[in-house]
Amino acid sequence: MNIDLLFTAAGEAGLISSENxxxxxxxxxxxxxxxxxxxxxxxxxxxxxxxxxEKEFNAALDVCPQIHIGAVKDGNIAQAYQVPFMFLDDPYRGEAFQGVAAPSQPLEAFDYFVKSTVFGQPVHREDLGDESAMGCVLGDAVPSALQFAPHLARRHQMEIAPKSAPNAPGPTMPGLGAGGGHASGSAIGRITRGTGNTIPPKKRDE
Incomplete structure (x- = not known):
């Protein structure tokens, strides 16, 4: 299992795995x-x-109360949710972000995030000696073109579907109670290798 730390231009962060x-x-x-x-x-x-x-990402992580967790396999989003992001030995961080609620639409939030990612770095490799595995876990997939895998696609559609307004109370009759009758993202521009090196951005038509 390989995992990357990815960011949007606005500093939103997520950890994307090559498998669930x-x-x-x-x-x-x-x-x-x-x-x-x-x-x-x-x-x-x-x-x-x-x-x-890399230390250059510390400032962005410092203002992330939550982080996206997900997996992308064969060009499909196979796993997606959000969890609290905590700093070790920082007892005041929880107090600072205690009013931050989890996204009401977690799949939509992840979809927007992953399609907007522009840079990041590897943070876990199953085989650290495999240089060929140091590229982005998304492979040749363009972030803005990612789609949910079938098992998540229906949940996503239900999540973003307009919610029906409740029926207005109808007239009360004898014996009856009252009642009614994304943002498009670009390809990952930079993946650092944990050594300060960078991988050039891939063009969309590659």
Whole structure:
């Protein structure tokens, strides 16, 4: 499993995996001293990602109360949700963002995010010795062209469908109670390799 940390131009952040995470992530913890990210799972288990975050991204992460978690396989969004983003040994961070609510439309929020991503870096590679795996986990897929996999597409459509207004109360009759009868995104422009190097942007027609 390979994972990238991606950002939009506005600094919105997400962790995108090359395959679905088997366990549900409850939160992500960032150690700003070492640059290490850790998945905290709902079953109290954890996974420490093996590539440190470049210091240039610290400022953007500092203002992210939540982070997107997702997977993209074969050009389809196969997993998508949001979790709290926490800094290790920062007891005041929770207080600062305590009024921030989770997105009411999590799939739509992820869709907007991933289609707007423009730069990022690898943060976990299954085989750190495989240089060919250091490119973006999206591969040749253009972010703005990503679609939900079938198992999420219906949920997404239901999520964004207009909600019906409640029926107005009808007249009361004897014996009856009252009642009624995205933003388009560009290809990832830069993926740093954890060493300060960058990968040039791919053109859309490549």
């Amino acid at each position: 995470l088997v366990k549900k992530v409850a939160g992500v913890v960032f150690d700003i001293t070492t640059g290490t990210l850790t998945f905290e799972y709902v079953d109290m288990d954890f996974l420490e990602l093996n590539i440190p975050v």
